[in-house]
Amino acid sequence: MGKSTGFLEYTREVPMDRAPLERIKDWQEFHLELPExxxxxxxxxxxxxxxxxxxxxxxxxxxxxxCPLHNLIPEWNDLIYKGLWQEALARLLKTNNFPEFTGRVCPAPCEGACTVGLNQPQVTIKTNECAIIDRAFKEGWITPNPPKSRTDKKVAVVGSGPAGLACAAELNKAGHLVTVYERADRIGGLLMYGIPNMKLDKIGVVQRRVDLMKAEGITFVTNTEVGKDYPVAALQADYDAIVLCGGATKPRDLPVEGRKLAGVQFAIDFLSANTKSLLDSNLTDGQFTSAKDKNVVIIGGGDTGTDCVGTSIRHGCKSVIQLEIMPKPPLDRTANNPWPEWPKTYKLDYGQEEAQALYGDDPRRYCTTTKKMVGDASGQIKEIHTVDIKWVPDETGRMTMQELPGTEKILRADLVLLAMGFLGPEDQLVDQLGLDRDPRSNVKADYGSYQTNVANVFAAGDMRRGQSLVVWAINEGREAARACHSYLENK
Incomplete structure (x- = not known):
């Protein structure tokens, strides 16, 4: 250890972001870098x-x-301090295939569990990780590294999100012939179309990695939905093993009066269409829903809701409000949320920071639920009726929602975005393969084995565990690749 008293001598320092009122004028990444x-x-x-x-x-x-990837964090932190950047890169890549993704979009559970965080600001683990990989690309240390020999085994990976890409990368390293199938027109899954460009650059970061994987021998097939464009029977006949990494892409709906009005849509559809249009035409083709000059109401918190806030502001919305059913988190950890649990504390994420700079206030309205939506004569949404709630324990101790009389409000709304999470994988492919499901409708495959009830079919990522973090998806993709490799060797 190079600096035994480092945490006592130095304070936490993270890179500045571009100023909110400056960055909302474009779609470029807003994070800056610290000097070396x-x-x-x-x-x-x-x-x-x-x-x-x-x-x-x-x-x-x-x-x-x-960290679900079990990154060797103390090791590469020490190597950074000593200026041994290439050695730090080697340690980082032992456990993480895509630190350029996690270094940008991961909420950093590693920092929530940092021991320094017991009584001081945590170590800047996420920033350090991103600095290592970004420097590696700039210095030319990251080059294609195809396997030295090949097996005769063919594996199909269905879905090209973080789980699918991680699984494909590991199976390719083992020498198998890997083909990744993606129904969208670009590879990347939620990395490409679920996360806006200002958080994760599509060409400079995502496509750069995809191109590298192509150079290492992985085949990517786009615009092909397995089970529709490519029959399941043909897939099973053509490949020795199949790994399903299709994600949990069934969005949670809001069954209230007025849900079917024009101007009410799922947040993921809003974000995906925006990114596709941005990449295809720099938003000139009109193939997306614009929030320009509209009163936008986003129902749901979390990262997806934040991304909708940031996207709507960049369109030039008239106003934006985000409805959150849960209470406002405390500023500091409470007694029932001790270290090393994830700190359930209040934070102003990038979208809310931009809204505050533009409109003067955090757009979130806590402990609020939607009662109904009302449209105009043409069937277009015009307002949302809400009521405040409180959370109270029932006779079993379970927290339940209770409406507060007299707190009803009517909000003007020209565009309503539903960002309430996802329920599980879509049914078509799962049903065609005859796969068992768990009680939450996810593909049933035990953690560790990742094997479904069909011998040569494996499942990983959100499709298996439900909606989760990018870092968990990478973890499961790597682990499923290991399980699939073992199956192929035994076979």
Whole structure:
């Protein structure tokens, strides 16, 4: 350990973001970088704990504590401090195929479990990770590395999100012939179309990695939906093994009066169409829903809701409100949310920060539920009726929602975006393969084996575990590849 007192001597310092009122004028990434010497000092703050929870990757109180990829965080933090960037890269890539993704979009459960965070600001683990991989690409250290020999085994990976890409990368390293099928016109899944460009650059970051994987021998097939464009029987005949990484793409709906009005749509459709139009035509083709000059109401919190806020602002919306059914989180950890659990505390994410800079206030309205939607004579949404709620325990101790009389409100709405999460995988492919499901409708495959009830079919990522983090998807993709490789060797 290079600096045993680093966390005592140095304070946490993260890169500045571009100013909110500046960055809302474009779709470019808004994060800036620290100078190299400052970033090295941030590496020195890692105290090399006796038991570093930062890479534990365990579930506590329903959330991840520490990195699910088990990144060797203290090791590469120390290597950064010593200026050994290539060595740090080698340690990082041992556990994470795509640190350029997680370094940008992961909520960093590693930092929530950082021991320094017990009484000081945590180590800048996420920023350090991103700095390593970004420097590696700039210096030309990342080059195609195809396997030295090939097996005669063919594997189909269905879905090209983080789980599918991680699985394909690992199976390709093992020498298998891997083909990835994607129903969209571009590879990347939610990395390409679910996350806006200002958070994750599609050409400079996502496509760069896809091109690298192509050069390493992986075949990508787009505009092909397995089970529709490519029959399941043909898939099973053509491949020795199949790994399903199709995600949990069935959005949660809101069954209230007026749901079918024009101007009410799922957030994922709004975000996907916007990114596709941005890439296809720089938003000149009109093939997306514009929030320009509209009063936008987003129902649901989380990252998807935040992305809708940021996207609507960039369109030039008249106003934006985000309805959140849960209470406003506290500023600091409460007694029932101790370290190393994920800190359930209030934060102003990039979209809310932009709304506050533009309109003067955080757009979120907590403990609010929608009662109905009302349209005009032409069937276009014009307003949402809401009521405030409180959460109270029932006789079993379970928290239940209780409406507060007299708190009814009417909100003007020209565009309503439903960002309430996802329920599980779509049915078509799962049913055609005859796969068993778990009680939450996900594909049933035990963690560790990832094998479904069909011998040569595996499942990983959100399709298996339900809606989750990018870092969990990468973890499951890697693990499913290992299980699939073992199956192929035994076969």
């Amino acid at each position: 010497e400052v970033q090295q000092i941030q590496g020195a703050r890692c105290m090399d704990c006796g038991v570093p929870y930062c890479h534990s990757g365990i579930m506590l109180a329903g959330a991840a504590s520490g």
